[in-house]
Amino acid sequence: MDLLQLRYFQAVARYEHISRAAEELRVAQPSLSRTIARLEADLGMPLFDRQGRRIRLNQHGAMFLRHVDRALRELDDGCRALRDARDTGLGRVGVASETLLTVTHLLGGFRAAYPSADVRLHQSNVREMDRRLRVGEVDFCVASQPLTGANLASVELAREEVLLAVPPGHRLDGRESVTIAELADEPFVTTRPGNWQRALLDRLFAAEGLTPQLSCEGDEPGASQDMISAGLGIGLIPTISRLSGTETRVPVAWVRVAAPDCHRVLTLVWNREAYLSEAALKFREFTMSRPFMGHRVPGGRDSL
Structure with missing residues (x-):
């Protein structure tokens, strides 16, 4: 077992995909596959479950990965400490x-x-x-x-309130506050699962036994206000956006959400x-x- 094998295993475990890991590591797929196979042979057990061309980290691989992550982090920290002492x-x-x-x-x-x-x-x-x-x-x-x-x-x-942004002229434009139940049929502009705006939206609706209607899911939260202003839906926007001056460039109407814990x-x-x-x-x-x-x-x- 050597350091290169551990680096390769960490990348494959992250992607659970040989070709993606090979692309990141800039090595040939056959070479990467052979390295993983040698590591498994050295350890005496498989680290991945294989189904055709697909691989999944198994319970032994997940256990080993925790130790590999810790060991490689210690080595990287040591290298950084030496560089800092030199620079x-x-x-x-x-x-x-x-x-x-x-x-x-x-x-x-x-x-x-x-x-x-x-x-x-x-x-x-x-x-x-x-x-x-x-x-x-x-x-x-x-x-x-x-x-x-x-x-x-x-x-x-920081702890900041999250507001509902709606396009100018929307039926909720001018309202001081709105309940989640009143938003059940409204199309929402939001982010993909994994981002905080989506997590908050799903949590607020789940508390009312509802599921939000989505008109757009994206990876860039900063673009939400532009899409709302263009009339593509409504969305949850943090107070910082209102205070940052974007309202002059991207006009929307702001409404408070009458729900507990509607904050970031x-x-x-x-x-x-x-x-x-x-x-x-x-x-x-x-x-x-x-x-x-x-x-x-x-x-x-x-x-x-």
Whole structure:
């Protein structure tokens, strides 16, 4: 067993698809398949269930993957620590967020304060954020949905109301508030499953025993307001969008939703066991020491 085999196994386990993993690793599919087969032979048991050309990580593979992720993260952390000791800069900090609008001003302010820091931003849904954090691809996630794990620490950054946006002239234009039941037949512009807007929409409707009608599912939450303004449906939009000035460019009407917990909670999440560069430590301090989206970070104590 060698390091290359573990890297290859991690990629195949992530995609559960030989050709996609081979494309990412930039190796030939037959070579990748042979490497996985040798690893399984060394371990004395299969790590994947194979059905024709499809593969699925089995229970033994899932167990092994947890240890491989931990081992490779430790090695990567060691390499980063050596690079930081060698370099004169602050090192690298990686941040993942579901929407870029959420962290634009934060990262801009951090770069201005620490120009020598190497900042990397990744737009990811909650499942991808969890994976990136677990394998050490990012140092922090600015999450709109809960990320849980024994080694994860978090602090709440902001709590904001989520409003209903409707096209100008819509029947709800001018209403102060609306119930979920009144929206049962309305077409919604939203994101695909895995993003916070979709999770909130599904949760609010499920609480009323309803299923939302969807007119558009996308991967870019920032485009929702444009589609709503164009009359393609209605949608749930965070308060930050209303305050960001986009209303002058993309006009919509705003209505409050008469439902409990119609809000978004933003948290900063990190792996307490992972190595943090000087840049990452400065980023955490910077984020927790000033208002985030106009909100003061409550407290500053970590929570699991």
